[in-house]
Amino acid sequence: MEDAGKAYWYAVLRLVGIILAIWFFVSYGCGILWAQALNSIKLGGYPLGFWFAQQGSIYIFVALIFIYAHLMGKLDEKFDVHEE
Amino acid sequence: MSLQAITYLVVGATFALYIGIAIWSRAGSTSDFYVAGGGVHPVLNGMATGADWMSAASFISMAGLIAAMGYGGGLFLMGWTGGYVLLAMLLAPYLRKFGKFTVPQFVGDRYYSKGASSVAVICLIIASTTYIIGQMTGVGVAFSRFLGVSNTMGVIIGMGIVFVYAVFGGMKGITYTQVAQYCVLILAYTIPAVFISLQLTGNPLPQLGLGGEFLDTGQSLLGKVDQVATDLGFGKYSTMTRISTLNMFVYTVSLMIGTAGLPHVIIRFFTVPKVKDARSSAGWALVFIAILYTTAPGVAAMAKLNLHATVNKAVMTGGDLFAEENSIKYEDRPGWMKRWEVTGLLKFEDKNGDGRIQYYNDKNTPEGAVAAGWAGNELSVNRDIMVLANPEIARLPNWVIALVAAGGLAAALSTAAGLLLAISSAISHDLLKDMWMPDLSEKGELLAGRIAMASAIVVAGYLGLNPPDFAAGTVAIAFGLAASSIFPALMMGIFNKRMNKEGAICGMAAGIGITMLYVFAHKGIFFIPGTEFLGLFGGKANFFLGIEPNAFGAIGALVNFAVAYVVSKVTPAPPEHIQHLVENVRIPRGAKAVDGTHIH
Numbered sequence: 235m236e237d238a239g240k241a242y243w244y245a246v247l248r249l250v251g252i253i254l255a256i257w258f259f260v261s262y263g264c265g266i267l268w269a270q271a272l273n274s275i276k277l278g279g280y281p282l283g284f285w286f287a288q289q290g291s292i293y294i295f296v297a298l299i300f301i302y303a304h305l306m307g308k309l310d311e312k313f314d315v316h317e318e
Numbered sequence: 319m320s321l322q323a324i325t326y327l328v329v330g331a332t333f334a335l336y337i338g339i340a341i342w343s344r345a346g347s348t349s350d351f352y353v354a355g356g357g358v359h360p361v362l363n364g365m366a367t368g369a370d371w372m373s374a375a376s377f378i379s380m381a382g383l384i385a386a387m388g389y390g391g392g393l394f395l396m397g398w399t400g401g402y403v404l405l406a407m408l409l410a411p412y413l414r415k416f417g418k419f420t421v422p423q424f425v426g427d428r429y430y431s432k433g434a435s436s437v438a439v440i441c442l443i444i445a446s447t448t449y450i451i452g453q454m455t456g457v458g459v460a461f462s463r464f465l466g467v468s469n470t471m472g473v474i475i476g477m478g479i480v481f482v483y484a485v486f487g488g489m490k491g492i493t494y495t496q497v498a499q500y501c502v503l504i505l506a507y508t509i510p511a512v513f514i515s516l517q518l519t520g521n522p523l524p525q526l527g528l529g530g531e532f533l534d535t536g537q538s539l540l541g542k543v544d545q546v547a548t549d550l551g552f553g554k555y556s557t558m559t560r561i562s563t564l565n566m567f568v569y570t571v572s573l574m575i576g577t578a579g580l581p582h583v584i585i586r587f588f589t590v591p592k593v594k595d596a597r598s599s600a601g602w603a604l605v606f607i608a609i610l611y612t613t614a615p616g617v618a619a620m621a622k623l624n625l626h627a628t629v630n631k632a633v634m635t636g637g638d639l640f641a642e643e644n645s646i647k648y649e650d651r652p653g654w655m656k657r658w659e660v661t662g663l664l665k666f667e668d669k670n671g672d673g674r675i676q677y678y679n680d681k682n683t684p685e686g687a688v689a690a691g692w693a694g695n696e697l698s699v700n701r702d703i704m705v706l707a708n709p710e711i712a713r714l715p716n717w718v719i720a721l722v723a724a725g726g727l728a729a730a731l732s733t734a735a736g737l738l739l740a741i742s743s744a745i746s747h748d749l750l751k752d753m754w755m756p757d758l759s760e761k762g763e764l765l766a767g768r769i770a771m772a773s774a775i776v777v778a779g780y781l782g783l784n785p786p787d788f789a790a791g792t793v794a795i796a797f798g799l800a801a802s803s804i805f806p807a808l809m810m811g812i813f814n815k816r817m818n819k820e821g822a823i824c825g826m827a828a829g830i831g832i833t834m835l836y837v838f839a840h841k842g843i844f845f846i847p848g849t850e851f852l853g854l855f856g857g858k859a860n861f862f863l864g865i866e867p868n869a870f871g872a873i874g875a876l877v878n879f880a881v882a883y884v885v886s887k888v889t890p891a892p893p894e895h896i897q898h899l900v901e902n903v904r905i906p907r908g909a910k911a912v913d914g915t916h917i918h
Binding site for chain 1: 384389392393396399400402403406407408411496525528529531538539540541551554557563566567570592593594597598600604605608611612615750772882901904905906907908909
């Protein structure tokens with residue numbers, strides 16, 4: 235792969251890595267691993283760990299995909315690999 | 319008008335709508351039959367993907383399982399939505415750029431081998447057929463209640479209807495009918511949830527109602543559910559884990575990567591016009607799915623509370639749950655219980671002979687129950703009926719009950735149809751045409767596809783009569799099978815240039831092999847009742863680290879990755895042109911429209 239292509243691919247991997255870290259943090263972290271501890275915090279009538287497992291993760295997933303799509307669009311243009 | 323008449327009317331009207339759309343956009347050539355010409359807008363594609371995705375498992379079964387599992391049920395919610403993040407970032411845009419019709423075609427080209435694509439076809443058929451077994455369970459529940467027949471009869475009638483439905487559709491018919499189906503099923507799911515949330519919390523949004531206050535009592539709704547469930551021996555709702563934290567973790571992984579490996583979902587992203595659209599399409603699909611998935615936890619907790627309130631007056635009044643007069647008399651039971659008794663999915667057995675219904679967990683008998691002379695739980699409610707019975711339990715108007723029936727049927731039929739298409743294209747296109755009979759005419763290919771569909775329905779229907787689990791549980795197994803085979807092969811195909819055919823083939827075979835071994839040990843060989851072989855492994859269920867078979871796909875995927883990696887290291891690198899192909903797939907520019915001429 236020529237250098238520009240390589241640089242683009244590394245930028246893509248970096249973005250994917252950051253988003254996956256958030257994805258992991260909210261679902262597996264807050265929703266499962268630390269859920270019992272977070273339950274002592276209340277969000278309205280929701281214990282927080284329960285909220286992450288049954289509500290919060292889903293909202294954040296939706297946001298993550300659109301943020302990813304948007305940032306990828308920018309990367310495509312920056313490295314001039316976007317579709318005509 | 320009677321409930322039955324309104325139900326027929328509403329279901330009839332929605333079906334007339336779907337069939338009308340299907341005829342209007344009837345599939346012509348083979349390319350139309352599979353991918354609808356490639357010009358579907360991302361938002362519409364998202365809705366159609368949503369309908370395709372939200373099957374009997376999501377619509378009919380999931381909330382009932384959450385009601386029983388409490389907090390642990392969150393694994394379905396996170397698992398079946400979080401996979402879209404993986405799909406959007408790791409697969410969809412690249413598969414779209416690759417410009418092929420089906421998953422086995424990608425695998426065959428990327429791994430320059432018909433062997434790899436055959437293995438992928440076999441994995442896909444196993445996962446999809448398992449998925450349809452789950453759908454047929456749900457179809458049986460919906461039809462048995464709708465027609466007032468036994469559950470067995472419901473499955474048989476459902477098989478016939480699913481077949482007719484899938485054969486005359488084709489993807490194009492299905493894309494536009496599925497937009498209509500999405501609208502019907504989301505209304506059917508949310509309207510009763512809004513009513514019930516208003517009744518119990520005064521808040522119209524179930525997403526907020528679940529975290530709201532129960533009937534101005536100063537107690538939170540979840541607190542109330544926790545209290546009733548704990549008192550009756552079911553455990554504390556908001557903290558019950560599914561077996562163990564490890565099991566819940568692995569289960570969620572399995573559902574997520576299974577989502578990103580299931581062919582009937584991936585195939586949707588071949589149909590968008592551009593690579594850019596493939597990324598946002600996944601987002602739109604998840605928006606439409608999230609509407610149902612964020613409503614489901616409210617439905618689950620509130621249906622549970624209402625069910626207890628129906629048979630025990632003390633739930634609403636706050637009195638003594640174990641006082642004799644608070645358990646309702648069997649002869650006073652509401653009409654919905656009588657209607658579900660017909661299907662055999664709800665049963666009452668008067669163990670202590672007092673003519674009243676005592677509903678509690680007798681495997682963890684509460685002290686009060688012993689003192690009150692309760693002689694065992696007397697009411698068994700199949701978890702798969704909770705959502706369909708929900709509006710009846712809450713005494714909502716008849717038109718709402720009818721709408722939920724229509725939604726349940728739409729959910730079950732649409733996904734079954736989408737899966738049958740994936741199976742039929744895998745067999746007629748990827749196996750027959752591409753490998754065994756290259757001279758097959760277009761007509762012959764369509765015919766072979768239909769025969770494959772019919773056989774899949776018969777097998778799935780037969781196994782659906784004695785399902786390995788509740789609908790959502792069976793579907794979870796299907797996800798595990800996809801997770802352990804397809805997802806790793808696709809992902810490594812894009813992210814690991816050095817991955818070669820030997821690695822991919824061995825990985826897929828090892829991943830799905832070990833998963834099937836674990837699942838079949840618990841559930842029977844190909845789910846045939848009586849063929850379990852747990853005895854070979856010491857006879858103890860969940861023998862590997864306490865992980866249940868439904869969750870094992872994640873372990874299978876790990877095995878797949880590991881085997882593929884090791885094998886690829888000791889075998890020759892893929893040819894130069896394949897490495898260029900991978901580099902090319904990673905860049906959006908130059909994506910071509912997918913059309914029929916690209917089949918070969």
